[in-house]
């Protein structure tokens with residue numbers, strides 16, 4: 194029996210290869226196979242590798258999405274895969290959260306970033322070719338001042354569960370308080386982010402600090418106040434690196450821009 198199975202395996206492989214050859218001929222698809230790995234080395238495959246590199250923090254300090262990946266990133270962001278990826282991360286967070294016993298002292302905290310963590314800028318970036326165009330501070334400012342960023346549904350669900358379970362949720366953003374304070378509070382409120390412990394933004398003294406330094410300093414202060422940071426969620430590695438990062442960090446996907 195084992196001998197027959199062993200005999201069948203190469204026959205199966207030949208049949209699969211034959212099918213792929215006929216299929217690619219019939220559909221006019223041209224796959225280039227690299228080193229016999231069976232992985233197509235077309236544009237989408239490159240962009241998948243690029244995105245993986247970005248998410249794993251292997252590709253850093255990139256200024257724009259490679260032009261050839263415009264359609265790939267567009268499809269990723271608005272075609273459903275981004276939402277599924279965020280949903281999976283939220284499931285992992287909730288699984289971790291379910292084992293935490295929240296104390297009565299009101300010091301069990303979570304830190305959530307704001308832009309492209311709680312609320313989405315994907316509609317803005319659609320007009321910026323999903324990050325293929327360089328960062329445009331004036332354009333982003335006028336978008337953010339409209340206060341129309343929609344909630345990222347899975348993260349809103351997570352947020353509500355954290356608040357309901359008694360965690361103190363601290364929203365920590367690199368947005369400037371003076372310029373964006375009121376509009377950000379209003380935007381969060383109208384999207385359902387109510388009942389947070391604090392919204393911490395950059396004050397005048399924080400200008401010029403990079404995100405890692407600014408957010409590290411704030412987290413350090415929070416820990417000095419006695420907060421236990423159980424988790425830290427952000428779409429940028431600069432939300433999650435540095436000091437006092439929390440017991441666990443969760444990186445949400447963002448292939449549209451990089452914040453140092």
Ligand SMILES: [Mg+2]
Nearest residue numbers: 306308309428
């Ligand atoms: Mg962000």
